[in-house]
Amino acid sequence: MKNIILIGFMGVGKGSTAREIVKQSEIVAIDTDDIIESMENRRIKKIFEYEGEEYFRDLEKQVSIWLEKNVSNTLISTGGGFYKVSNLNKIGKVVLLHSSFDGIYKRIVNHPQAEKKLRKRPLFQEINKAKELYKLRLPEYKKVADIIIDVENKSVEKVAAEILKKVKK
Numbered sequence: 001m002k003n004i005i006l007i008g009f010m011g012v013g014k015g016s017t018a019r020e021i022v023k024q025s026e027i028v029a030i031d032t033d034d035i036i037e038s039m040e041n042r043r044i045k046k047i048f049e050y051e052g053e054e055y056f057r058d059l060e061k062q063v064s065i066w067l068e069k070n071v072s073n074t075l076i077s078t079g080g081g082f083y084k085v086s087n088l089n090k091i092g093k094v095v096l097l098h099s100s101f102d103g104i105y106k107r108i109v110n111h112p113q114a115e116k117k118l119r120k121r122p123l124f125q126e127i128n129k130a131k132e133l134y135k136l137r138l139p140e141y142k143k144v145a146d147i148i149i150d151v152e153n154k155s156v157e158k159v160a161a162e163i164l165k166k167v168k169k
Contacts, residue, residue: 003067003074003092004167007141009134010080011108012097013151013159018077020160029075032082035063044079060085067091080137083144095163096145101134103152 004027006014018029033044036059040047047056064085067076076092088094099107105127142148147166151159 003071003076004163005088005092005094006075006077006097006163007083007088007094007145008080008097008151009099009101009104009137009141010130011104012099013107013156014077014097016156017097017151017159017163018075020156021075021163024157024160025164027073027075029077030071032060032063032067032076032078035066036060036079039063057081057084064088064091083137083141088144089146093146093167094144095147095149095167096141097151097159098141098148099150099152101131104134 004021006018008014015031018031021027022029036047036056037043039059039062044056047059060079060082064082064087068087068091071091074092082088083094147163149159149162149166154162
């Protein structure tokens, strides 16, 4: 099996979906943001704050090269901008988790730890800017995706089962 790569806008549920896929299968999961935080020994928010977005995108490129060379049979959840790495399709099958912006926003603000979820996402601090970024990224996500899964108003269990069914085809 090739790797399965989950992409989508921040807050769409890539991490939650990855954890559920692990529960429903024997697939091991990793997260590109976790790898970057380990490499840098600091949170994504701090990397953005002190080094900026360009520095962070360079770290994503490094991680993408490592993944392509060293990782197989793995579920990879990614940060919202990881889809831009040039070798994405060489790493594995790309699955876009799709939801409307309002659906994503509701998902975050209705979460029991909503404040923490919002603080964790530096690009989500200004809603209008986040909405513009969503509009910009959506066609780009669709362009690189091998599979598109609509996650709006679906349980994470249902989304995970749908992904597992589609990637086995």
